[in-house]
Amino acid sequence: MHRIRLIVGGVAALAAVAAFGVAPFAPDIADQPVTRVTQAVSLPELAVHEEAAPTSYIQEVRVAKGDTIASLMERLGVQDAAAVAFTGRDAVARELLKLRPGKTVSASTDEDGELLWLRAMLSADEPNARMLFIERRDDGTLQARQVVEAYERRVVMRSASIQSSLFAAADAAQIPDAITQQMVDLLSGDIDFYNDLRRGDSFEVVYEQLALPSGEVVRSGQLLAIRFINAGRKHQALWFDADGPAGHKGAFYAFDGRSLKKAFLKTPVEFTRISSGFGNRNHPIFGYSHRHTGIDFAAPSGTGVRAASDGTVEFAGWQRGYGNTVIIRHAGVHSTLYAHLSGFARGLKKGQRVTQGDIIGFVGSTGNSTGPHLHYELHVNGAPVNPQTAILPDAQPIAANLMPAFRAHAGEMGRRLALAGGREYAQAE
Numbered sequence: 001m002h003r004i005r006l007i008v009g010g011v012a013a014l015a016a017v018a019a020f021g022v023a024p025f026a027p028d029i030a031d032q033p034v035t036r037v038t039q040a041v042s043l044p045e046l047a048v049h050e051e052a053a054p055t056s057y058i059q060e061v062r063v064a065k066g067d068t069i070a071s072l073m074e075r076l077g078v079q080d081a082a083a084v085a086f087t088g089r090d091a092v093a094r095e096l097l098k099l100r101p102g103k104t105v106s107a108s109t110d111e112d113g114e115l116l117w118l119r120a121m122l123s124a125d126e127p128n129a130r131m132l133f134i135e136r137r138d139d140g141t142l143q144a145r146q147v148v149e150a151y152e153r154r155v156v157m158r159s160a161s162i163q164s165s166l167f168a169a170a171d172a173a174q175i176p177d178a179i180t181q182q183m184v185d186l187l188s189g190d191i192d193f194y195n196d197l198r199r200g201d202s203f204e205v206v207y208e209q210l211a212l213p214s215g216e217v218v219r220s221g222q223l224l225a226i227r228f229i230n231a232g233r234k235h236q237a238l239w240f241d242a243d244g245p246a247g248h249k250g251a252f253y254a255f256d257g258r259s260l261k262k263a264f265l266k267t268p269v270e271f272t273r274i275s276s277g278f279g280n281r282n283h284p285i286f287g288y289s290h291r292h293t294g295i296d297f298a299a300p301s302g303t304g305v306r307a308a309s310d311g312t313v314e315f316a317g318w319q320r321g322y323g324n325t326v327i328i329r330h331a332g333v334h335s336t337l338y339a340h341l342s343g344f345a346r347g348l349k350k351g352q353r354v355t356q357g358d359i360i361g362f363v364g365s366t367g368n369s370t371g372p373h374l375h376y377e378l379h380v381n382g383a384p385v386n387p388q389t390a391i392l393p394d395a396q397p398i399a400a401n402l403m404p405a406f407r408a409h410a411g412e413m414g415r416r417l418a419l420a421g422g423r424e425y426a427q428a429e
């Protein structure tokens, strides 16, 4: 046994401490809310998280337009008719129905889908949160209560090693889906998450969490930094906002200050738990050619299809051969087309503004299609081009006058990633 000092951001479950890595106390991050935990740790525990079969599952989802308690519970992985009935009937629990689309709800279930707890922030008037808790009591009955508590922003570091799927690795390291999705969005231009993941790939993430003093996590916030090792190649990025943590100008950059903001998503389908395993290789994915003027993404029916870039809906309806189709016009000369959809996002109509990443429809097999997939086209001045090779507008790198602040921030994030991975600190590249 070795007596080692661990540094964790905030008060985290001690069971997860091994995932934070071990390092000598670094004075330059002492301004962060840090809890020092002195604990005897045996060396084998210092390995990164291996996947273990969990006995409870935590899901975090956003409320969608038109959600019912049943549809929300279903997305949370809750297969518990009694819990759905309780939530619809209990005056306190019913407040869940007042949540607006986009708000976050998280829930824990056991392996049979029975609800263990559910929590949602009903309103946030910084620094206070009005929270709804639904909990299972010792006698097995459910109870709902509302609590007003002050919350704090804290920084969490996690590391994970992929054994079967990205989401299984994220679960084992207690990384919420919202963070995993941000990670996929950020790196999907460099890593094909459907086909390129390898057993033994690993990653470290640093992200924000809003938490109550009790340790209850209100929701996860911004992904702040990531290092992802895929097939031996390192990909890393960090979030930087010149106006500080409360600013609204943040974007992802490489550690050298190059902007990683993508004008167009490379993968305009949601990356889901279902589609995230290895070996989805027998799907017919056709590359771009003069006969096939788009790219196909094989994905399960019902998978969300996302607007590749900001724009305006130009068409949402049926087109011969293409089946249910959405066309979005973007700034400048670009438009994108999404075909074979099983259906459209609720209320989607011509003239509607969409933001990059918005769900516009769902993967299906309508029109001339042999199986569920998204057929995606990118048009320049009305003519299709290959989205995989098209030169698309790039965002600006860090301005010279902001470079000193950026470098200081990049240095700190590099140290945090190293801490998360339990590696020795090395100058970030």
Ligand SMILES: [Zn+2]
Residues within 6 Å of the ligand: 286, 292, 294, 295, 296, 374, 375, 376
């Ligand atoms: Zn196609």
